[in-house]
Amino acid sequence: MVRFDMIHPRRTDQRHSCHPVHPAIRTDPQEDSMLKLHTAATPNGRKISIALEEIDAPYEAIRVDLEAGEQRSEAFLARNPNHKIPVLEDGDRVIWESGAILLYLGEKWDPEHRILSADEDRRWEAIQYAFFQTGGVGPNLGRLAEQLRRPEAERNQEMVAIFSAEIDRLLGVLDRILADGREYMAIDYSIADIMHYPWLQPVLALGAPQMTSRPRVVEWMERIAQRPAVQRGFAVGG
Numbered sequence: 314m315v316r317f318d319m320i321h322p323r324r325t326d327q328r329h330s331c332h333p334v335h336p337a338i339r340t341d342p343q344e345d346s347m348l349k350l351h352t353a354a355t356p357n358g359r360k361i362s363i364a365l366e367e368i369d370a371p372y373e374a375i376r377v378d379l380e381a382g383e384q385r386s387e388a389f390l391a392r393n394p395n396h397k398i399p400v401l402e403d404g405d406r407v408i409w410e411s412g413a414i415l416l417y418l419g420e421k422w423d424p425e426h427r428i429l430s431a432d433e434d435r436r437w438e439a440i441q442y443a444f445f446q447t448g449g450v451g452p453n454l455g456r457l458a459e460q461l462r463r464p465e466a467e468r469n470q471e472m473v474a475i476f477s478a479e480i481d482r483l484l485g486v487l488d489r490i491l492a493d494g495r496e497y498m499a500i501d502y503s504i505a506d507i508m509h510y511p512w513l514q515p516v517l518a519l520g521a522p523q524m525t526s527r528p529r530v531v532e533w534m535e536r537i538a539q540r541p542a543v544q545r546g547f548a549v550g551g
Contacts (some may be wrong), residue, residue: 357509363546442505
């Protein structure tokens with residue numbers, strides 16, 4: 314795997330040729346360890362780098378070249394037998410699946426509750442919406458994108474119609490969640506927002522009518538996009 318210079322520091326006024334490491338607060342006994350994120354510029358990879366930036370954790374981003382098949386190497390499979398990014402290493406602990414990683418970061422690396430609320434009701438609401446993303450928004454957008462990447466003559470138009478209709482329905486669910494005027498899905502900014510944004514950002518950028526016809530969803534997306542940690546995290550893995 315190709316390593317690249319993506320060790321993200323706490324921002325200071327000092328300029329250094331080598332970035333310092335975040336002095337994050339740990340509840341884990343391995344306080345001198347730096348997280349390692351094996352990632353790429355995909356929605357699931359960006360979820361984790363956004364969260365790491367939001368909680369200001371010390372981490373090294375290790376780019377996995379998906380086109381070269383590095384995710385199928387023996388070294389990578391030893392970390393994740395499912396040959397997918399992202400993978401997070403915290404000392405001897407290795408975690409894969411983006412939702413599991415975000416829950417782990419919320420539990421172990423977020424003493425200020427920046428991505429997972431201390432309020433029990435809001436916390437479970439965020440977790441609920443996180444599973445909504447992994448079970449609905451992500452898979453359906455992924456299948457639709459798979460069809461749209463093909464030349465038009467090779468697309469299964471029936472599948473395009475099915476997945477487009479389901480995305481429209483899911484965006485309607487998001488619209489209803491936001492209908493009470495809340496700024497973020499679980500009121501507090503959380504893993505729920507982080508998990509949805511990288512998947513839905515291309516939909517917004519393309520001006521898809523399923524998105525633009527729902528001003529509340531657009532405003533929510535734009536609110537997330539303005540967060541500095543989102544902007545920094547989105548740049549990781551490319």
